[in-house]
Amino acid sequence: MSITSRLNDLGVTLPDAPAPAANYVPFVKTGNTVYVSGQISNGPDGFITGKLGADMDVAAGAEAAKTCAISLLAQVKAACDGDIERLKRVVKLTAFVNSTADFTDQPKVVNGASDFLVEALGDAGRHARSAVSAASLPLGVAVEIEGIFEIE
Structure with missing residues (x-):
């Protein structure tokens, strides 16, 4: 099943890639690897803030x-020229x-991202991971996650 079909089945439409908020690029491609800068928690009503x-x-x-x-x-x-x-x-x-x-349940919080990626991508969504505490994050958001991806 295609990634797009799986996302549709989950009721998820990928938004336009968020623009960077400071002096950095949203992603860097090198070979078949994409390094994505930290993405902050943001929902339909704006930033998801809290501690x-x-x-x-x-x-x-x-x-x-x-x-x-x-x-x-x-x-x-976006890094794949629109072809997820x-x-x-x-x-x-x-x-x-x-x-x-x-607070010691950072892994349980980050499971929200990990579980979604496995649900959306199957085995291709399984990944190595770190889940750490931060005293604060930009704009008061609850979570920020960066990622490394392999592409064709």
């Missing part, structure tokens, strides 16, 4: 992480969770 362990629970954090994964795929699609079917696999995610000093 896990204070004013946001794990389920809401996981949904925020899923929005990051959708933005990552949008960037990969060129994506071969997710290689690695590095995730930052805006959380209190005593």
Whole structure:
């Protein structure tokens, strides 16, 4: 099944790739590898803000992480000149969770992105990963995730 078909089955339409918010590029291609800059949690109503362990629970954090994964795929699609079917696999995610000093469920939050990528891409969505705490993130967002992808 194509990636586009799987996304359609999940009710997900990839948005236009978000523009960078500072002095960086949204992605870098080298050979068959795409490095995507950190994508922040952003939903239909704007930035998804909050601090896990204070004013946001794990389920809401996981949904925020899923929005990051959708933005990552949008960037990969842009890197592939609009052809998401060129994506071969997710290689690695590095995730930052805006959380209190005593919050320890960062992996559960980032599962929102990981689970979505596996659901959308099958085995090609399985990846290596880091999930770390951050004292704060840009614009007060709950989650930021960067990724490395293999393309054709």
